[in-house]
Amino acid sequence: xxxxxxxxxxxxxxxxxxxxxxxxxxxxxxxxxxxxxxxxxxxxxxxxxxxxxxxxxxxxxxxxxxxxxxxxxxxxxxxxxxxxxxxxxxxxxxxxxxxxxxxxxxxxxxxxxxxxx
Numbered sequence: 001x002x003x004x005x006x007x008x009x010x011x012x013x014x015x016x017x018x019x020x021x022x023x024x025x026x027x028x029x030x031x032x033x034x035x036x037x038x039x040x041x042x043x044x045x046x047x048x049x050x051x052x053x054x055x056x057x058x059x060x061x062x063x064x065x066x067x068x069x070x071x072x073x074x075x076x077x078x079x080x081x082x083x084x085x086x087x088x089x090x091x092x093x094x095x096x097x098x099x100x101x102x103x104x105x106x107x108x109x110x111x112x113x114x115x116x117x
Contacts, residue, residue, distance in 0.1 A: 003044065003045050004042050004043070004044065005042070005043040005044065005045075005047065005048060006040060006041070006042065006043075007021050007022075007032075007040075007043070010047060010051065013048055014048060014051040014052065014055065016055070021051075024051070024054065025041075028068055028071070028072055029050070029054055029064070029067065029068050029071055030043070030047055030050060030051065031047075032047070033046075033047065050071065053067075053071075054067050054071070060096065061092060061093070061095075061096040062089055062092055062093070066085065066088055066089055066092065067089075069084075069085045069088075070085035070089060073085050
C-alpha cells in the first residue's frame with residue numbers, strides 16, 4: 001500500500017519544520033514524487049526515509065553539502081561519485097570520532113580533578 005505525505009505531514013513525521021523540507025528540496029536532497037493539480041507536493045515513504053538518513057548524517061557531523069553530493073550521486077546511479085562521497089563521509093566520521101575520543105579524555109581529566117578536591 002502506498003503511503004502519501006503532504007509537506008506538513010512529512011515535516012511532522014521527520015521532526016522538522018516545513019521550511020527544512022523546502023530547503024532540502026532546493027538543495028536537491030529531496031524531491032516530491034508528484035504534485036497535485038492545485039500545486040500541493042506529495043511525498044512517499046522513501047522520502048521520509050531519506051529525511052531520516054539526512055538528519056542522522058547531520059547529527060553525526062556530516063555537512064549538508066556532503067550529504068547532498070552523496071544523495072545526488074546515488075539518485076543518478078553515479079558509482080564514481082558515490083564512492084568519492086563515501087570516502088569523504090568516512091573521513092569526516094573518522095575526524096568526528098577522534099574529536100569525541102579527545103574530548104572524553106579531557107572530560108575525564110576534569111572529573112578526576114574535581115574528585116580530588
